[in-house]
Amino acid sequence: MEKYELITPCHFGMEAVMKREIQDLGYEISSVEDGKVTFTGDAEAIAYANVFLRTTERVLLQVGKVEAETWDELFEAVKALPWEHYIPKNGKFWVAKANSIKSKLFSPSDIQSIIKKAIVERLKKVYHMEWFPEDGDNYPIRVSFMKDVATIGLDTSGVSLHKRGYRRMTVKAPVTETLAAALLMLTPWKWDRILVDPFCGSGTFPIEAAMMAADMAPGMNRNFLSEDWGHLIPTRCWYDAMDEARERVNLDVETDIQGFDIDGDAIKAARENAKMAGVEKLIHLQQRPVGSLSHPKKYGFIITNPPYGERLEEKANLPGIYRALGERYAALDAWSMYLITSYEDAQKYLGRKADKNRKIYNGMLKTYFYQYLGPKPPRKAD
Secondary structure: HHHHHHHHOOOOOOOHHHHHHHHOOOEEEEEEEEEEEEEOOOHHHHHHHHHOOOOOOOOEEEEEEEEEHHHHHHHHHHOOOOHHHHHOOOOOEEEHHHEOOOOOOOEEEEEEHHHHHHHHHHHHHOOOOOOOOOOOOOOEEEEEEOOEEEHHHEEEEOOOOOOOOOOOOEEEEEEEHHHHHHHHHHOOOOOOOOOOOOOOOOOOHEEEHHHHOOOOOOOOOOOHHOOOOOOOOOOOHHHHHHHHHHHHOOOHHHEEEEEEEEEHHHHHHHHHHHHHOOHHHHOOOOEHHHOOOOOOOOOOOEEEEOOOOOOOOHHHHHHHHHHHHHHHHOOOOOOOOEEEEEOOOHHHHHOOOOOEEEEEOOOOEEEEEEEEEOOOOOOOOO
């Protein structure tokens, strides 16, 4: 099978998690840059990456890298790429997104327009056609300029991979499924350890944790744009990936994953979402305030996305919420706590400084991932 360079974008700061996921699938890393990891793989790798990777937003098939400081240079360089290898005569193609950092060509709309024209000119010459019906399968193109070098890729995923297909109901201020999975992977939590999210909202942290515990692939209940690209990715690649995903699921795993929230509508949404994901029996969900957080066992984890107070009237409640969380955490025996928030005074009201703190952009919002590290449990006797 032909080898491709495949690009997997991720949240800034999550590159190491993404890299480890790709290596666990058995693929070779080509490069790790801010917000993306590139690896080498064949057609089967495109299917497996889309189905199994938890922390990427999409999988891009790299068509080429071109250097350009002028519009003419960009046009000629893009026109020289072998677009006919990827896009058939009736393919519908467009530049879905372009961005530019530290480059002389910086207008996204102009980059999109020039690249589309260059591809059309290439395909007119190769296919001996003056007009393209574009009534076939979709081939969205994404372009990223960095220091005058444009990386050009086809989007194999379509709808962003954070849309697993289970979150039909949502509440305000959710973290995306991909970010929740990445944050869980940044902690030492494993399926046999206790996990509690006292601000679970629509259930993203508990559901992603339960899917990990059950070894449930994040993409097994959704479709991907490139399933229609039979000339590039044989149908059997998708069948193989989906068959393996189904075989790996283990819903008999013993878990202690809890989610609770003071908002009854949030718990209702979380239950509906957990059911859609197929993990409702692995999670205990309950309406209760953070002030009633307790657990009799040791060495558990709080992993949560507490309120940020984005609206002015909510800000007044934040000191009390974070103070209650800090007090309940302090009362737990040998637990760890990880929380993502944009609230600048979080540590003050939690009552102690975090052992580690990582800055993460959740969309355009600057947040902090505060990490309170509890002791490791004793090794289990063999």
